[in-house]
Amino acid sequence: MAAVADAHHPWAFTFGILGNLISFMVYLAPVPTFYRIFKKKSTEGFQSVPYLVALFSATLWLYYAMLKQNAVLLITINTFGSVIETLYIAMYIVYATKASRKFTIKLLGFMNLGLFSLILVILQYAFHSEYRAPVLGWINVAISVCVFAAPLSIVAQVIRTKSVEFMPFSLSFFLTLSAVMWFAYGLFLKDICIALPNVLGFILGLLQMLLYAIYRNRKPVIVDPEDKLRAPEQMKSIVILSTVPTSEVHPVDAKPCDGNDGEDVDGKDGNKEGDGDEYEKCVVVVVDMDASGELQLKSDEPCVE
Numbered sequence: 001m002a003a004v005a006d007a008h009h010p011w012a013f014t015f016g017i018l019g020n021l022i023s024f025m026v027y028l029a030p031v032p033t034f035y036r037i038f039k040k041k042s043t044e045g046f047q048s049v050p051y052l053v054a055l056f057s058a059t060l061w062l063y064y065a066m067l068k069q070n071a072v073l074l075i076t077i078n079t080f081g082s083v084i085e086t087l088y089i090a091m092y093i094v095y096a097t098k099a100s101r102k103f104t105i106k107l108l109g110f111m112n113l114g115l116f117s118l119i120l121v122i123l124q125y126a127f128h129s130e131y132r133a134p135v136l137g138w139i140n141v142a143i144s145v146c147v148f149a150a151p152l153s154i155v156a157q158v159i160r161t162k163s164v165e166f167m168p169f170s171l172s173f174f175l176t177l178s179a180v181m182w183f184a185y186g187l188f189l190k191d192i193c194i195a196l197p198n199v200l201g202f203i204l205g206l207l208q209m210l211l212y213a214i215y216r217n218r219k220p221v222i223v224d225p226e227d228k229l230r231a232p233e234q235m236k237s238i239v240i241l242s243t244v245p246t247s248e249v250h251p252v253d254a255k256p257c258d259g260n261d262g263e264d265v266d267g268k269d270g271n272k273e274g275d276g277d278e279y280e281k282c283v284v285v286v287v288d289m290d291a292s293g294e295l296q297l298k299s300d301e302p303c304v305e
Contacts, residue, residue, distance in 0.1 A: 016073030019181035137193030144197035176205025
């Protein structure tokens with residue numbers, strides 16, 4: 001029945017198909033993150049909140065589409081979204097630390113089970129059937145606006161630091177394109193609850209791409225170390241992959257020393273004591289970056305062969 005209803009809106013069907021394809025790619029964006037978690041058997045610094053919020057939003061939109069009975073393409077993408085976000089959360093719980101696992105399960109029970117069930121019960125018993133879809137639609141609008149508003153913290157971060165390190169262009173582009181498709185879908189279905197939040201999503205997406213064009217070649221400004229440490233967490237709030245600070249190991253080649261020139265590490269002659277044979281030296285230098293952004297030399301131990 002829903003498929004027939006969508007067929008009566010050919011342009012809505014067209015934009016709905018395009019929206020499904022683009023949103024499908026956006027939902028799959030965290031796959032490299034969870035492949036990394038699977039390989040390392042650890043969630044490292046990643047958080048579960050974005051995936052819990054995405055699951056909550058997808059299930060509410062799925063219920064809304066079922067109440068409307070004329071939005072089959074909204075059903076397909078949110079069914080896929082609910083399944084993939086559930087898989088992400090399950091994998092996160094398996095590999096999370098005890099504290100993170102406990103927090104994730106509590107939030108999952110409160111928001112995705114408790115709050116979702118409460119909304120369903122209120123809609124079922126406090127509103128007549130003809131009012132359930134509009135009320136749920138405006139609840140979804142409020143949630144979607146909050147989700148779309150999350151990148152504002154990243155916009156402020158980019159302007160302050162003049163760096164787009166934590167705002168990848170590709171994800172901003174696809175999120176903007178997705179907002180355009182779902183806005184058009186809602187427009188042709190004459191559904192303001194679908195169209196309205198995507199207007200904000202489109203505007204914020206354009207703003208992010210504009211800032212990327214302005215600051216992509218700018219020299220970053222040194223800011224408070226706490227701000228630099230907070231940036232990856234803020235990006236995760238909109239399901240952006242982030243990096244974990246790591247040390248880099250660089251091999252440093254040294255010229256071979258003979259009896260006539262060169263010195264060893266201790267400043268002595270290049271010849272070994274009691275042995276005139278030539279030999280080569282190599283040094284492994286471990287460099288780490290502290291919170292202030294300065295490189296720190298951790299060790300310069302000679303390598304052993």
